Amino acid sequence: MPIHDPIFEAAEGIYQVRIPLPFALNIVNCYLLRDRGGWTIVDTGLNRPESQTVWAAAFDALRIKPASIRRIVLTHMHPDHYGLAGWLQRQSPHCPPVVMSPIEWNAAQRTWINRDGLDDRLWQHLTRCGLPSDLIAAAVEVGRNMTMMTAPHPERVETLEPGSSIEIGSRVFRTIHAPGHSDGQLLLYCADDGLMISGDHVLMKITPNIGVWQDTPPQPLRQFLDSLRFLRQLDVSLALPGHKTVITNWAGRIDELLAHHDQRLAAVAGAVGDGATVYQVSQQIFDYTRLTNHEIRFAIAETLAHLLHLQAEGRLTCDDGDTWRFEPVR
C-alpha cells in the first residue's frame, strides 16, 4: 500500500525507502522495519542532502522519531548502502548500533575510514589491468569523491556473523553469507514468511556487479555462482533487493543470472587474443563511448573477474608481469 512516494509498504511492517543516487543506477532501496519498541533500518544511501531529505520524509510519513531507531543493519559496505549510516546513527540521542558482517566492517574501515595506501594499490591494480594512466587517474578521483559521501562514519558498530539469528518485530531472520558482489555481504532470510532481504546479490533488470578490485580475495565469480546455487533452493516468495523492483520469482531470476554469467564467460573467452590485457578485453565486452569514469571501474573489475574464473578453469593462461596478459589455452 503506498504511504508516501518514494516510500511503500513492501511487506507487512516493512517499508521500502527509495533513496536517489547520482548515477545511471539512480535509486538504492533501503528499508524501515517495524521493530519491538522502535524501528530497524536496513541500508542507508550516500550521504548527500537529497538522501537526508528522503529519510526525513519517510520518518515524517510513518511518524518515526529518530530516538526510536533501534539499529541500522547494512547488507554490505558499498557506499550506496553504507554512506549515510553514521549520519542516521547521529539522528538518535541513543546512538543505535550500526550492524554488519565482520568482513564488511573490515572492508569499510580499509576503504572509507583509514584508506592507508588505498589509492596506490588501486593505481597499481589498474596498471596491471592495462588501463591508460588518464583513466586510472580518473578512477582514483572517483574513489576519493565516493569516500566523501560516506562520512561521518559510525561511532558504534556491532558485527553480525553469518548464520546468526536476528529478531526484528515479530520475525526472526537468519543471516546468510552471500559473497561475490561484496566479500562479506549478508542477506536476511525469514523462513516462516519466505521473505529475503537480498541486498545486491539478486537483482531484477540488472545483474549485480561481480568484480575483482585491488583488495578482492580470489575468485569472487566462483563464490557468487556457488552462493546463487545454494540460495536457489530456499523457499522465497518475496525478496526485497537493494536496487530495482522486488523479486517474486526467486528461482527463476537466479536461473537468469546463472545463464547471464555463462554467456558472459563465453563472450570474454572469445574476446581474448594473444597477450590481451584486461582493458583490451573489456573494450570488446563494454561500449566505452557510453561509460562514465565511475562505470569504467566496474567494467574493468567485472572483466577481470571473468578472466580469472576462466583461468581457474584452465581455459586461459595469465602472464603475471607488470601488466597481466591473458591467452587462450589451445
Ligand SMILES: [Zn+2]
Ligand atoms: Zn548497491
